[in-house]
Amino acid sequence: MFGIGEKDSDGRQKRIEHRGRHLRVSRTGGVAVREQIRVAGVNITANSKHGARVSTRITKGTNAGFQNGNFRLRGRYGKGPTKLNLSKSGFSVSSKNALGTFNWMKPNRSSVKLGGVQIRGKNAAAIQMVYAIFALAAFVVQAAVVLIVFLAQMLWIFLQLLFTFLCWLLPILWDGCCRLGQSMSAAVQAGKRSKLMPLAEALAADPAHGLSKWTLPELEAALIDIVTAGGRGQPLDPPFDEILESIDVKTAADRLRVLLLAVARLHREKTDESRLVPLFLDIDEKCVEEGGRTRLQDTLLADYAAINKLGFKKDQRRPSET
Numbered sequence: 001m002f003g004i005g006e007k008d009s010d011g012r013q014k015r016i017e018h019r020g021r022h023l024r025v026s027r028t029g030g031v032a033v034r035e036q037i038r039v040a041g042v043n044i045t046a047n048s049k050h051g052a053r054v055s056t057r058i059t060k061g062t063n064a065g066f067q068n069g070n071f072r073l074r075g076r077y078g079k080g081p082t083k084l085n086l087s088k089s090g091f092s093v094s095s096k097n098a099l100g101t102f103n104w105m106k107p108n109r110s111s112v113k114l115g116g117v118q119i120r121g122k123n124a125a126a127i128q129m130v131y132a133i134f135a136l137a138a139f140v141v142q143a144a145v146v147l148i149v150f151l152a153q154m155l156w157i158f159l160q161l162l163f164t165f166l167c168w169l170l171p172i173l174w175d176g177c178c179r180l181g182q183s184m185s186a187a188v189q190a191g192k193r194s195k196l197m198p199l200a201e202a203l204a205a206d207p208a209h210g211l212s213k214w215t216l217p218e219l220e221a222a223l224i225d226i227v228t229a230g231g232r233g234q235p236l237d238p239p240f241d242e243i244l245e246s247i248d249v250k251t252a253a254d255r256l257r258v259l260l261l262a263v264a265r266l267h268r269e270k271t272d273e274s275r276l277v278p279l280f281l282d283i284d285e286k287c288v289e290e291g292g293r294t295r296l297q298d299t300l301l302a303d304y305a306a307i308n309k310l311g312f313k314k315d316q317r318r319p320s321e322t
Contacts, residue, residue, distance in 0.1 A: 062086065097135075102128040186302070193261070193303055196254060199247065200261030209243050211266055219267040220279060223304065226263065227283050228290065230256045231297035253296055260300050264307040276308045 024032050032049040043065075045053045055065025055072065062075040075086030081096040085103070092105040100112040100119075107125035111118060119127065204211055214222070222240070230236050236244070240259065247255040268276070284301060287293045293301070305311075 097128075097131070099128060099131050100124065102132070189299055189302060190306070192254075193257070193306060196249070196258050197261060199249065199258045200265060203243070203247065203258060204262040204266050209239070209246075211243075211262060214266065216267070216270050219263055219270065222263050223260070223267060223279065224283055224286065226256065226260045227297055227300045227304070228286050230259075231287070231300050232290070232294055233296075253299070256296070257300065257303055260303055261307060264304050268308055273308075277310060280304060280308075280310060 024034060030049065032047055034045060034047040036043060036045040038044070042054060042056045045055075047053070051068040053065060053067040053072070055063050058064050061077050062073075064071075064073050066072065071088065073086065073088050075084075077084045077086070083094055083096075085092045085094055092103050092109065094101050094103040094110075099114070101110060102125075103109040107128070108121055110124045110128045111120050112124040112127045113119070114127075203209065225236060225240070230240075235241065243259060244252075244255045247258050249255050249258060280301065283304075284293070287297050287301075
């Protein structure tokens with residue numbers, strides 16, 4: 001009879017009251033008998049508690065009329081939970097929520113329904129304000145969680161992009177640094193070679209050692225011995241030991257370079273150019289077979305290539321070892 005257990009469109013307990021065709025019983029309105037008829041588009045209502053009312057619809061959402069001789073105007077516009085309200089006193093805005101309706105401009109016209117009991121006026125406004133505070137706090141917490149999750153996702157995406165970028169950039173930087181180091185080392189060796197070249201030319205022309213009289217096979221054997229044995233720090237066969245002692249430079253490595261430059265210069269004068277590259281590769285292969293090239297062997301091979309003006313691609317030689 002009073003709608004106990006029945007739910008409204010929002011799933012809440014309906015207002016506890018009895019609404020019959022001619023009888024209405026509620027907590028706030030008490031008992032009232034009413035009758036309503038419609039004549040020529042005008043609604044005429046008689047209520048034992050509120051008297052007589054005559055009303056009609058002016059436009060969609062707007063009704064006007066008289067109740068007990070007083071003019072009444074009521075309008076409600078808009079879709080969704082927030083609507084624009086019209087009355088004789090002006091306009092107001094109200095929003096529907098889980099408790100009821102809150103009037104933003106006229107809070108005392110708010111309503112709250114708790115367990116089917118309807119509350120209006122100041123008490124409803126106070127309850128709505130408390131609800132709004134808790135709802136705002138919940139919204140702030142929810143927004144903070146969403147923001148933290150969003151920032152975490154953005155940070156993860158940024159780290160992935162950064163990792164991908166570094167994986168792309170680091171090999172390029174490493175290769176560039178290696179190339180720069182090789183270029184600088186080659187420039188230093190070229191400068192040193194230019195300083196040693198006069199000594200090598202003098203050694204090649206010195207009749208005391210007779211290098212200019214050596215045959216082509218003797219020169220090639222000498223080049224192989226200088227690079228493979230001397231470049232690994234092993235003693236050379238006579239007469240190389242005596243020749244090295246006669247070279248006036250500070251280090252044993254530079255003396256070995258002067259000897260190689262002298263022999264390579266004489267070899268170039270006596271051989272055909274088609275023999276230069278095969279001999280270079282043969283010497284390089286012997287160095288690798290004996291355990292890999294040393295730094296000094298790399299330098300000696302570079303001196304040989306410079307004397308003979310040889311150029312090599314990266315894949316034509318194996319990486320050096322120390």
